[in-house]
Amino acid sequence: MGKTLLDKVWEEHSVRTLPDGRTQLLIGTHLIHEVTSPQAFGMLRDLGLKVLYPNRTFATVDHIVPTDQRQEPFSDPLADAMVKELRKNCAETGVTFFDLPSGNQGIVHIVGPEQGITQPGTTIACGDSHTSTHGAFGAIAFGIGTSQVRDVLATQTMAIGKPKVRRINVDGKLAPGVYAKDVILHIIRHLGVNGGIGYAYEYGGSTFDNFTQEERMTVCNMAIEGGARVGYVNPDETTFEYLRGRPYAPKGADWDAAVARWKATASDADAVYDDIVNFKAEEILPTVTWGITPAQAVFIDEAIPDPKNLPEKDRATAIEAIEHMKVTSGTPVDGLKIDVAFLGSCTNGRLSDLQEVAKHLKLQKGRKVAPHVKAIVVPGSQGVAAIAEKMGIAEIFREAGFEWRGAGCSMCLGMNPDKLVGDQLCASSSNRNFKGRQGSPTGRTMLMSPLMVAAAALTGTVTDARKVFGIQ
Amino acid sequence: MALEKITQVTGRGVFIPGDDIDTDRIIPARFMKCVTFDGLGEFAFADARLHDKEAGRIHPLDDPRFAGATILLSGSNFGCGSSREHAPQSLYRFGHRAIIAESFAEIFFGNSTTLGVPCVKLSQQDIAGLAAIIESDPEAMITIDLTENKVTVADVDFSAEITIPGHAREALTTGRWDSIADLVDGLDEVKKRVTAIPYLAS
Numbered sequence: 001m002g003k004t005l006l007d008k009v010w011e012e013h014s015v016r017t018l019p020d021g022r023t024q025l026l027i028g029t030h031l032i033h034e035v036t037s038p039q040a041f042g043m044l045r046d047l048g049l050k051v052l053y054p055n056r057t058f059a060t061v062d063h064i065v066p067t068d069q070r071q072e073p074f075s076d077p078l079a080d081a082m083v084k085e086l087r088k089n090c091a092e093t094g095v096t097f098f099d100l101p102s103g104n105q106g107i108v109h110i111v112g113p114e115q116g117i118t119q120p121g122t123t124i125a126c127g128d129s130h131t132s133t134h135g136a137f138g139a140i141a142f143g144i145g146t147s148q149v150r151d152v153l154a155t156q157t158m159a160i161g162k163p164k165v166r167r168i169n170v171d172g173k174l175a176p177g178v179y180a181k182d183v184i185l186h187i188i189r190h191l192g193v194n195g196g197i198g199y200a201y202e203y204g205g206s207t208f209d210n211f212t213q214e215e216r217m218t219v220c221n222m223a224i225e226g227g228a229r230v231g232y233v234n235p236d237e238t239t240f241e242y243l244r245g246r247p248y249a250p251k252g253a254d255w256d257a258a259v260a261r262w263k264a265t266a267s268d269a270d271a272v273y274d275d276i277v278n279f280k281a282e283e284i285l286p287t288v289t290w291g292i293t294p295a296q297a298v299f300i301d302e303a304i305p306d307p308k309n310l311p312e313k314d315r316a317t318a319i320e321a322i323e324h325m326k327v328t329s330g331t332p333v334d335g336l337k338i339d340v341a342f343l344g345s346c347t348n349g350r351l352s353d354l355q356e357v358a359k360h361l362k363l364q365k366g367r368k369v370a371p372h373v374k375a376i377v378v379p380g381s382q383g384v385a386a387i388a389e390k391m392g393i394a395e396i397f398r399e400a401g402f403e404w405r406g407a408g409c410s411m412c413l414g415m416n417p418d419k420l421v422g423d424q425l426c427a428s429s430s431n432r433n434f435k436g437r438q439g440s441p442t443g444r445t446m447l448m449s450p451l452m453v454a455a456a457a458l459t460g461t462v463t464d465a466r467k468v469f470g471i472q
Numbered sequence: 473m474a475l476e477k478i479t480q481v482t483g484r485g486v487f488i489p490g491d492d493i494d495t496d497r498i499i500p501a502r503f504m505k506c507v508t509f510d511g512l513g514e515f516a517f518a519d520a521r522l523h524d525k526e527a528g529r530i531h532p533l534d535d536p537r538f539a540g541a542t543i544l545l546s547g548s549n550f551g552c553g554s555s556r557e558h559a560p561q562s563l564y565r566f567g568h569r570a571i572i573a574e575s576f577a578e579i580f581f582g583n584s585t586t587l588g589v590p591c592v593k594l595s596q597q598d599i600a601g602l603a604a605i606i607e608s609d610p611e612a613m614i615t616i617d618l619t620e621n622k623v624t625v626a627d628v629d630f631s632a633e634i635t636i637p638g639h640a641r642e643a644l645t646t647g648r649w650d651s652i653a654d655l656v657d658g659l660d661e662v663k664k665r666v667t668a669i670p671y672l673a674s
Contacts, residue, residue: 015661036555274652437501441519
């Protein structure tokens with residue numbers, strides 16, 4: 001009987017079975033940031049424990065950093081204190097910190113892959129639910145709470161039960177103008193925001209085989225939005241080519257040995273899954289969310305649903321969503337007026353995301369962001385920003401009227417000064433449309449692909465990017 | 473580190489209706505600008521409470537009838553979204569010692585258990601029944617019994633079977649809900665394992 005990648009990685013990283021029945025699982029790579037780690041360092045101090053393997057933890061600052069004002073002290077004293085706390089904790093414990101002046105700072109889930117720290121067959125944990133992103137490399141990556149951050153710092157392990165594995169196949173070719181973001185929104189729409197509880201999602205099929213590494217990251221990033229704590233794609237040549245030559249990737253003979261190991265980590269052809277779900281790429285259209293959970297999504301040519309027509313279990317949340325979003329059932333989503341366009345986040349703030357949008361913007365010479373729209377582009381890392389600047393991508397955005405910002409999480413969760421105001425409606429390339437998520441309790445978020453965000457920015461309304469950019 | 477053996481939680485209940493209540497709702501991100509968890513209690517459900525107040529309604533957490541309740545009831549997929557431990561920390565500091573819901577998001581469940589806050593599942597019907605009891609008598613004393621696997625209400629004919637994963641029941645009832653001590657106990661084996669894994673050994 002064949003094994004899944006999860007089986008193999010679990011076996012290799014299992015230290016022992018704990019008295020409560022869970023596994024003491026070795027976490028090969030630990031990523032930390034300023035919001036969920038300070039209390040963990042505090043707990044270590046209280047318990048008199050040390051960081052066991054400082055060389056296996058990597059830090060950066062992303063959630064609270066301003067994207068306009070980059071020099072310290074930040075105008076928000078609390079944010080300033082958090083950066084300094086992380087800096088101090090890293091200095092004291094010997095943890096590598098991709099700090100603001102390093103040129104390598106960015107969203108933790110963009111920095112890890114960019115540095116080549118994220119590798120196949122490894123276990124990764126980070127105090128952030130979007131840690132599932134790293135699964136795109138065939139790593140088993142968990143979002144964890146702060147007490148577990150403490151556990152990993154002190155013991156390089158954590159207590160966890162082995163999840164079941166659901167194989168999600170997407171086969172076929174996506175139509176032009178349909179992206180990885182649409183694929184994951186479609187999957188969540190059909191499997192629900194809680195469908196993945198207890199599962200790791202293994203994504204595969206020809207659509208994933210043909211995806212770039214960064215497209216795979218977009219899908220794995222949002223596994224948690226479907227309730228699955230872990231999402232992964234089996235590593236292949238695409239993965240290896242992405243990693244080759246990156247700062248922390250193995251070099252020389254070590255590289256060849258690593259690739260051989262990585263190949264062997266992939267799920268066996270006869271692996272046994274707890275569940276299998278199939279989707280067809282051709283059936284997926286540009287998708288936007290209309291409500292307050294990522295599963296409340298429709299294709300761009302659909303209308304806001306009538307709760308009466310939804311399954312009973314979805315009705316109450318739909319009614320709540322319609323009230324919060326200030327929309328009415330039956331209204332087409334195409335045409336809803338937006339106030340803000342946000343392009344960035346660990347879901348869609350990578351170079352390829354910005355590149356794809358810039359490619360289309362360039363063809364729309366002279367076309368600008370609609371006058372009533374505030375449009376910001378937040379590159380996922382300083383590395384992404386630097387390359388985008390060099391390639392002329394940043395300039396294309398600036399010329400079109402987008403504000404080009406510094407790297408961070410920004411308006412995905414509004415912990416820095418980038419927030420919605422009042423009940424502004426935001427076309428967002430991020431991952432969560434929860435009530436209040438973007439920094440204003442009454443703010444409204446519609447999730448979509450980066451190109452759909454750009455189309456909304458230009459026209460001032462949610463609209464089909466394929467029409468705006470003449471994609472056929 | 474000897475921890476309390478949590479076999480039962482008894483207290484008054486408060487019902488926050490709704491499915492898919494995410495951790496941003498439980499503790500909005502702007503309140504996470506802190507380097508300790510102290511003081512998070514007052515911000516539990518901050519936006520929802522303010523919203524209700526502005527609309528002339530009273531949020532269950534502000535309803536004087538339910539003041540001092542220690543058992544929180546809600547719908548399905550409670551605690552979804554962000555992995556922030558700030559969410560259960562804030563509920564704990566608000567005074568909640570157990571949560572009853574139709575289902576829980578995984579990370580929230582783990583974070584709560586690690587704080588010694590049992591998260592137990594009940595059917596939608598039983599939650600509605602329990603909610604009706606506390607609505608008519610906010611003083612009703614609810615008991616969650618982890619060894620008997622049931623929830624009962626003092627002086628009321630109500631008994632329902634709870635579901636909780638075996639590992640969490642074991643950890644809570646044996647006083648091992650914070651796993652750090654057990655993990656530290658395994659350090660010798662951890663160090664051995666590390667040497668056997670190529671990317672960690674080098």
